[in-house]
Each structure stands twice: as C-alpha cells, then as structure tokens.
Amino acid sequence: MASSILSDCSSARLLPFRRALLPPPAARFRPCLALVSPRRLFVSSPAPLPPRLRRMDSVLAAAASSADSATVSTDAMAKVIDGKMVAKQIREEIAVEITRMKDAIGIVPGLAVILVGSRKDSQTYVRNKKKACEAVGIKSYEVNLPEDSSEEEVIKHIASFNSDPSVHGILVQLPLPRHMNDENILNAVSIEKDVDGFHPLNIGRLAMQGRDPFFVPCTPKGCMELLHRYGVEIKGKRAVVIGRSNIVGMPAALLLQKANATVSIVHSQTKNPEEITRQADIVIAAVGVANLVRGNWIKPGAAIIDVGINPVDDLDSPRGYRLVGDVCYEEASKVAGAITPVPGGVGPMTIAMLLSNTLESAKRINKFK
Numbered sequence: 001m002a003s004s005i006l007s008d009c010s011s012a013r014l015l016p017f018r019r020a021l022l023p024p025p026a027a028r029f030r031p032c033l034a035l036v037s038p039r040r041l042f043v044s045s046p047a048p049l050p051p052r053l054r055r056m057d058s059v060l061a062a063a064a065s066s067a068d069s070a071t072v073s074t075d076a077m078a079k080v081i082d083g084k085m086v087a088k089q090i091r092e093e094i095a096v097e098i099t100r101m102k103d104a105i106g107i108v109p110g111l112a113v114i115l116v117g118s119r120k121d122s123q124t125y126v127r128n129k130k131k132a133c134e135a136v137g138i139k140s141y142e143v144n145l146p147e148d149s150s151e152e153e154v155i156k157h158i159a160s161f162n163s164d165p166s167v168h169g170i171l172v173q174l175p176l177p178r179h180m181n182d183e184n185i186l187n188a189v190s191i192e193k194d195v196d197g198f199h200p201l202n203i204g205r206l207a208m209q210g211r212d213p214f215f216v217p218c219t220p221k222g223c224m225e226l227l228h229r230y231g232v233e234i235k236g237k238r239a240v241v242i243g244r245s246n247i248v249g250m251p252a253a254l255l256l257q258k259a260n261a262t263v264s265i266v267h268s269q270t271k272n273p274e275e276i277t278r279q280a281d282i283v284i285a286a287v288g289v290a291n292l293v294r295g296n297w298i299k300p301g302a303a304i305i306d307v308g309i310n311p312v313d314d315l316d317s318p319r320g321y322r323l324v325g326d327v328c329y330e331e332a333s334k335v336a337g338a339i340t341p342v343p344g345g346v347g348p349m350t351i352a353m354l355l356s357n358t359l360e361s362a363k364r365i366n367k368f369k
C-alpha cells in the first residue's frame with residue numbers, strides 16, 4: 001500500500017502517428033519527477049445543475065444528482081472530475097428518453113457516420129461511437145469511403161443523409177484526407193443535422209450574443225457539463241483556454257464567455273503562457289501536446305479540464321503506449337482544486353454529448369418534448 005510510482009512528465013514522448021498542434025519548446029519541459037501513491041482515493045461528488053440549463057439538460061441533471069460519492073482523500077489533492085462515471089449516467093438517461101420517444105411516437109434517433117480512409121484511430125473512434133449508439137437505442141448508419149474518394153462522392157453521401165428522415169444526426173469523421181477541403185464538406189451537412197456542431201453557421205451562432213446554435217460541439221459541451229456538474233462557478237471567473245482549434249479551443253472559449261467568464265486564449269504564439277495560465281480559475285487545455293501544462297502553471301484551487309489524448313510510448317502497457325493529457329496530472333493534481341484524468345475524463349463525455357445531440361435533434365425534428 002505504501003508502494004509508489006515514479007512518474008516523469010518530462011519523459012513523455014509523442015508517438016509518431018500523433019500530429020502535435022504545438023511543437024513543445026524545450027524550455028517548457030522542465031523535469032517533472034513526482035511521487036504518486038497508486039492507492040490514493042478521491043472524493044468525487046458532482047453538484048446539481050443550475051436551473052438555467054435547457055430541456056435536454058433535465059436528463060443530464062438527473063444523471064448528475066444520482067452520481068455516487070466515492071471514498072476519501074488521504075492528503076490534499078484535487079477532486080477528480082470523473083468523466084467516465086458522468087458519461088455513463090448520461091448514457092443511461094438518454095436510453096430512458098429514447099424508449100419514451102419510441103413508445104410515444106414510434107421513432108428512434110438515427111446517427112450517420114461517414115469515414116473516409118482507413119486511419120486506425122479514426123476506425124476505433126467510429127467503432128466506439130457505433131457501440132455507444134447501439135447501447136442507448138440510437139440507430140447508426142455507417143459509410144466507409146476509400147482514402148482517394150473525391151469531395152463530390154463524400155458530399156453525395158451527405159446529401160442523401162440530409163434528405164433521409166430516419167437520420168437525425170450526420171457526423172463526418174475528422175481528420176479528412178489531405179486532398180479534401182474540410183469546409184466544403186462540413187458546409188454540406190444540413191445545419192439541423194450537424195450534431196458535431198462544426199457547420200460554420202452553428203459556430204457563428206455560438207459566437208453571437210442572444211443567438212443559440214442548433215448544436216454545441218460535443219467536446220466543449222462535455223467540458224462545460226463537467227464544470228456544471230461538479231459545481232465549478234464560471235460567472236465572473238478567469239478562464240484560460242489553451243489551444244484555438246475550430247473543434248475544441250475556440251468553441252470552448254465562446255462557451256465559457258457565454259457563461260460569463262473572462263476568457264483568455266493561450267496559443268503557440270503566446271509569449272508567457274505559464275504566467276497567463278496561472279491567473280486562471282478554470283483551465284481548458286486542448287492543444288495536443290503531452291504534459292505541456294506543468295504544476296507551476298496552475299493557480300492553487302483551479303479547476304482543470306484536460307482535453308488532450310496523447311499516446312506516449314510505454315513498453316509496460318499491452319498496446320506499447322498509454323494515453324496522457326496535455327496536463328502533467330501528477331503535478332497538477334497537487335495544486336488544482338479539481339481535475340479531469342486522461343483517460344476517463346473528457347473523452348467519454350465527447351461521445352455522451354454526441355448521443356445527447358442526436359437525441360435532441362430527433363426530438364426537435366419530430367417536435368417531441
């Protein structure tokens with residue numbers, strides 16, 4: 001029980017197949033040697049949702065309030081924000097809602113996934129999405145196209161799903177092959193079925209005061225759900241988003257700002273990322289660099305949402321690698337007030353939010369409350 005793992009955040013290396021969004025400057029990687037007790041237990045007790053949340057969120061709220069409280073902390077450590085547990089509860093609630101809709105109007109939600117090419121990681125994600133759909137009663141439709149398909153072929157499939165009334169959500173798995181223009185393809189998805197929330201009009205509405213998108217992108221929505229459920233106050237707080245991608249960083253910053261935080265975005269050209277991040281009460285790290293955010297970047301007590309899912313070499317693991325976040329967990333969990341683990345944090349929430357968006361879409365299209 002007193003055994004400990006020697007963990008070194010600085011030694012984490014990205015596997016070649018992972019494209020880093022921000023090359024890690026050597027100066028940012030000071031040695032991070034941390035002793036971690038593997039037996040440490042955490043308290044994780046999500047707080048109830050504030051009343052302002054919308055229709056679908058009553059489902060999500062019910063899931064939160066039934067969350068188990070687990071165990072006790074042995075020394076001052078951050079509360080673990082358990083995305084895996086929350087996502088499971090959300091999926092259970094979605095399943096109940098789908099049964100209710102099916103019984104009432106005889107319709108089940110349908111999600112179409114389009115995969116172009118044969119990237120191993122994309123195939124795994126698509127398989128996991130399909131499994132998650134089946135488990136809650138969403139009908140899934142899958143199209144696999146060869147790597148060398150033309151944009152027109154992909155758009156043809158999108159158009160046919162756009163007009164198919166049994167399909168309520170359409171997802172084009174990213175990244176697309178290099179010869180394709182993401183924008184042309186994402187523009188082709190009917191905005192009412194854009195469950196990823198990647199259509200420019202959805203992002204535009206997200207950015208505007210007094211307007212709401214049809215769908216909020218799944219990963220940032222999952223981050224916000226975790227903050228709400230764990231009772232992290234957002235209004236008036238300082239938030240820093242690390243990374244400015246269209247699919248996570250930028251929408252996450254917009255959502256935080258909509259929730260009345262004062263938001264800064266830290267990116268590859270930011271002069272003093274540590275100093276700016278250290279001012280944040282809330283940090284969302286979404287940059288794709290293993291262990292970039294060290295303990296000394298973090299304000300004591302801050303809430304840390306780690307979106308990074310980076311494979312690093314690990315010969316002790318059966319797969320030959322393990323997944324780590326953008327945040328050095330061992331260091332950060334000693335400083336932060338609450339933190340998401342990787343895996344088991346934001347990842348499972350992304351899929352749960354995709355299911356939630358698909359159900360929301362089927363309800364809206366069929367005017368089912």
Ligand SMILES: Nc1nc(=O)c2c([nH]1)NC[C@@H]1CN(c3ccc(C(=O)N[C@@H](CCC(=O)O)C(=O)O)cc3)C=[N+]21
Pocket residue numbers: 125171172173174175196218219309323342343344345346347348349350351
């Ligand atoms: N159109 C589109 N929409 C997406 O939402 C989308 C995409 N393209 N392309 C790829 C990224 C990535 N993504 C993840 C979803 C779940 C986990 C997830 O559940 N991860 C587990 C770990 C799984 C493992 O152990 O391998 C976890 O973090 O616990 C990870 C990553 C969705 N993406």
